[in-house]
Amino acid sequence: MVKNQRRKASKKDIILQKAAAMFREKGFAATSMRDLAESVGIEAASLYNHIRSKNEILEAICFNVANRFTTNMEGLEASRDSSIQKVETLLRFHIRQMVDNYEEVYVSDREWKHLEDPYLSNFQTQRRSYRKRFAAIIEEGIEKKEIKSIDASTAVLIMLHAISGIESWHRSKEKINGEELENNMVVILTDGLRKTV
Amino acid sequence: MVKNQRRKASKKDIILQKAAAMFREKGFAATSMRDLAESVGIEAASLYNHIRSKNEILEAICFNVANRFTTNMEGLEASRDSSIQKVETLLRFHIRQMVDNYEEVYVSDREWKHLEDPYLSNFQTQRRSYRKRFAAIIEEGIEKKEIKSIDASTAVLIMLHAISGIESWHRSKEKINGEELENNMVVILTDGLRKTV
DNA sequence: CCTACCGATCGGTAGG
DNA sequence: CCTACCGATCGGTAGG
Numbered sequence: 001m002v003k004n005q006r007r008k009a010s011k012k013d014i015i016l017q018k019a020a021a022m023f024r025e026k027g028f029a030a031t032s033m034r035d036l037a038e039s040v041g042i043e044a045a046s047l048y049n050h051i052r053s054k055n056e057i058l059e060a061i062c063f064n065v066a067n068r069f070t071t072n073m074e075g076l077e078a079s080r081d082s083s084i085q086k087v088e089t090l091l092r093f094h095i096r097q098m099v100d101n102y103e104e105v106y107v108s109d110r111e112w113k114h115l116e117d118p119y120l121s122n123f124q125t126q127r128r129s130y131r132k133r134f135a136a137i138i139e140e141g142i143e144k145k146e147i148k149s150i151d152a153s154t155a156v157l158i159m160l161h162a163i164s165g166i167e168s169w170h171r172s173k174e175k176i177n178g179e180e181l182e183n184n185m186v187v188i189l190t191d192g193l194r195k196t197v
Numbered sequence: 198m199v200k201n202q203r204r205k206a207s208k209k210d211i212i213l214q215k216a217a218a219m220f221r222e223k224g225f226a227a228t229s230m231r232d233l234a235e236s237v238g239i240e241a242a243s244l245y246n247h248i249r250s251k252n253e254i255l256e257a258i259c260f261n262v263a264n265r266f267t268t269n270m271e272g273l274e275a276s277r278d279s280s281i282q283k284v285e286t287l288l289r290f291h292i293r294q295m296v297d298n299y300e301e302v303y304v305s306d307r308e309w310k311h312l313e314d315p316y317l318s319n320f321q322t323q324r325r326s327y328r329k330r331f332a333a334i335i336e337e338g339i340e341k342k343e344i345k346s347i348d349a350s351t352a353v354l355i356m357l358h359a360i361s362g363i364e365s366w367h368r369s370k371e372k373i374n375g376e377e378l379e380n381n382m383v384v385i386l387t388d389g390l391r392k393t394v
Numbered sequence: 395c396c397t398a399c400c401g402a403t404c405g406g407t408a409g410g
Numbered sequence: 411c412c413t414a415c416c417g418a419t420c421g422g423t424a425g426g
Contacts, residue, residue: 025310026310027224027225027226027310027311028224028227029224029226029227030226030311032419032420032421033420033421033422034419034420034421042395042396043395043396043397044421044422045395045396045397045398045422045423045424046395046396047422048421048422048423049395053421053422054421054422084390084391087390110307113222113223113224114224114227138390141390145392146391146392147390147391147392148384148385148388148389148390148391148392150381150384150385150390151373151377151378151381153369153373154366154373154378154381154382154385155381155385155390157359157362157363157365157366158359158362158382158385158386159359160362161358161359161360161361161362161365162354162355162356162358162359162362163358164358165354165355165357165358165359166354168354168358169351169354172350176348176350176351180348181348181351184347184348184351184352185351185355187345187347188345188347188351188352188355188386188389189355189385189389189390190389190390190391191345191389191390191391192345192385192386192387192388192389193281193284193335193338193344193345193347193352193386193387193388193389194281194343194344194345194387194388195342195343195344195345196393229403229404229405230404230405230406231403231404231405239411239412240411240412240413241405241406242406242407242411242412242413242414243411243412244406245405245406245407246411250405250406251405251406
């Protein structure tokens with residue numbers, strides 16, 4: 001789950017993983033290094049043998065996630081699918097990331113404002129660029145008459161935020177399974193609620 | 198904006214308003230009472246002549262917002278509109294709240310986890326109940342064949358989170374106006390992206 | 395990886 | 411509404 005490479009999870013990986021879980025539950029600012037150390041099973045001072053600072057942990061989480069999405073976007077842009085298909089593929093990728101790795105994805109989504117410069121501005125730039133590329137795909141679809149003539153940035157805003165709401169699905173007791181969730185979300189976002197006869 | 202009653206904004210109102218702005222920008226935990234005092238224009242100790250604690254401020258913000266939404270829901274449930282119309286009315290209410298009073302609405306949405314019991318559990322109960330009532334409207338629409346047969350809780354999740362994303366619209370430079378935003382969101386959420394011929 | 399400890403800052407109070 | 415101050419806790423370091 002944490003690393004899909006051959007080598008086993010290092011202590012640093014464990015720290016990042018536990019940190020993502022705690023930052024998600026309590027928020028970055030409200031999580032102390034002593035809280036984190038306890039969940040890892042060592043003393044607070046010992047954390048600093050693996051990481052340089054509390055902020056470095058947040059940087060690692062945010063950029064890991066951001067790079068994963070950027071890489072996926074590059075692959076998608078190279079494909080020959082129709083625009084609406086590209087949107088659906090993107091949607092499913094986001095949903096699956098949020099279902100499977102929700103802790104780090106959620107932290108990257110919600111806690112990035114606690115980054116410090118230059119990381120903060122780098123992250124914001126990367127994020128803005130990603131959204132523009134997403135919007136460009138939608139605009140392409142509008143030109144090709146595959147997609148309704150709506151404001152592309154508003155559509156991106158809706159989709160990205162709707163997906164980050166999957167966090168609350170993880171919290172709920174009576175939850176439908178991940179595959180059903182994915183299919184329902186795709187239907188609602190691409191075809192809407194209203195029943196057309 | 199803050200109070201639409203006859204009396205002018207009290208110092209406490211000003212504190213709540215400034216607090217909402219700061220909690221939104223920096224988060225509840227990362228905002229210190231000294232930060233807040235400075236933005237109000239008094240010393241930190243003087244805040245305590247108007248409020249009892251930092252947490253009391255958050256409670257006031259969260260329950261103000263929650264009660265406003267609950268009241269609106271009661272009016273809506275009493276109406277004779279069709280289900281899909283009810284959903285649209287609800288959507289427009291949420292969007293307008295988020296466009297006009299985004300600071301407190303956003304804080305109520307994102308920072309409630311810093312509430313302490315018994316406020317925390319009261320808030321969660323009220324929130325859960327609201328979502329159930331929203332889902333019930335959608336389910337009613339499905340039965341009446343006005344709405345596609347989708348999972349109602351997933352639809353609620355999408356709509357509420359999409360709307361809370363309006364926060365990022367406030368941040369963006371080249372933004373379409375509020376009315377356009379509202380109409381675009383309603384179209385995308387009720388009719389979807391795909392162009393149907 | 396631990397013990398011991400640092401300066402800074404936190405939310406909040408006393409007393410006027 | 412302010413000055414002065416409190417105990418607690420924070421992120422982080424020294425030294426072993």
